[in-house]
Structure formats: C-alpha cells, structure tokens
Amino acid sequence: MTLKILTVAGLATFEIYAAIPAGFAFGLPAWLIFLASLIGGLVGVFVATFLGDKIKAFLAKYRKPKPEKPKTGLIYTIWEKYGIIGLGFFGTMTVGAPVSIGVGVGFNVPLQKLLVWCCLGVFTRCALFTAIGYYGLKLF
Numbered sequence: 001m002t003l004k005i006l007t008v009a010g011l012a013t014f015e016i017y018a019a020i021p022a023g024f025a026f027g028l029p030a031w032l033i034f035l036a037s038l039i040g041g042l043v044g045v046f047v048a049t050f051l052g053d054k055i056k057a058f059l060a061k062y063r064k065p066k067p068e069k070p071k072t073g074l075i076y077t078i079w080e081k082y083g084i085i086g087l088g089f090f091g092t093m094t095v096g097a098p099v100s101i102g103v104g105v106g107f108n109v110p111l112q113k114l115l116v117w118c119c120l121g122v123f124t125r126c127a128l129f130t131a132i133g134y135y136g137l138k139l140f
Contacts, residue, residue: 004028005036012040013047015096016122020129030134034126041097041122048098049115052105084109088117093125 004026012019016037023033078086087109091100097118104114 005032008033008036009040009043012037012126013044014098016041016125016129017096020126020133024133024137030130033133034130037130038123038126041126042119045092045097045101045115045118045122048101049111049118052101053111056105079107084113085117088114089121089124092118092121097122 004023005028008019008023008026008028011022019037019040020033023036028036082090084104087100087104087107091097091103100118100121101111101114104111
C-alpha cells in the first residue's frame with residue numbers, strides 16, 4: 001500500500017494527469033489519491049521553483065546578451081491579459097506547474113507570487129480531477 005501511495009505522489013510530482021488515474025487503477029480510496037497527488041504536485045512546484053532559479057543563474061553566466069525581440073505572439077498576449085494569475089493558476093490547470101514555472105522564469109516573474117498561484121492551481125486541479133475520477137467510476 002505504501003508503494004502505491006508513493007507511486008501516485010511520485011507521478012504527481014511530474015504530471016497529475018497520470019497520477020490520479022494510476023491511483024484509481026491501484027484501487028486506492030479517493031481521499032488518499034487526493035492527498036498523495038496534492039503532496040506530490042506541491043513537491044513538484046517547489047522543486048521546479050528552486051531548480052528554475054538555479055538553472056537561470058547558471059545559464060546567465062555563460063549566455064551572451066541577445067538583442068531585444070519585439071514582444072508579439074500568443075504567449076505575450078495571454079501574459080499581458082492575465083498576468084501572474086493566468087500563468088500560475090490557469091497554466092497549472094492546463095499544462096502543469098513545471099511548465100508554468102519555466103515560462104515564468106523566462107518572463108522574469110517574481111517567483112514568490114507565481115509559487116502561490118501555482119500551489120492554488122495544484123490544489124484545485126487535484127480536487128477537480130479526483131472528484132471527476134471518483135464520480136466517473138461510480139457511473140460504471
């Protein structure tokens with residue numbers, strides 16, 4: 001049982017979309033799947049935040065400054081419209097927290113604010129998809 005819980009938490013560190021179905025496939029109760037995926041998802045957020053800052057500092061030592069490009073395109077439009085909330089919360093809900101944090105590091109977003117919104121996104125994502133999985137299985 002402990003190995004199943006750790007597997008769900010480990011999968012959630014990288015991708016919650018894989019962790020929650022794995023928990024149901026293991027036959028774990030829904031509340032345990034929620035807790036394991038929440039803990040794993042939050043660990044993934046903090047690891048990505050810590051490593052993102054370290055990787056950015058490492059690359060900055062060896063990178064030559066590039067000329068400033070015009071800020072156009074879809075990602076800039078979304079960034080201009082929704083800001084940190086869109087990147088942290090909605091980005092975590094759609095593509096995942098590590099990707100959102102990576103984009104935030106690229107945009108020089110204050111990581112403390114982004115971290116809060118990513119954590120809220122992980123909590124909402126875990127609760128929503130665990131409930132969908134639980135009630136979806138009740139239909140069968």
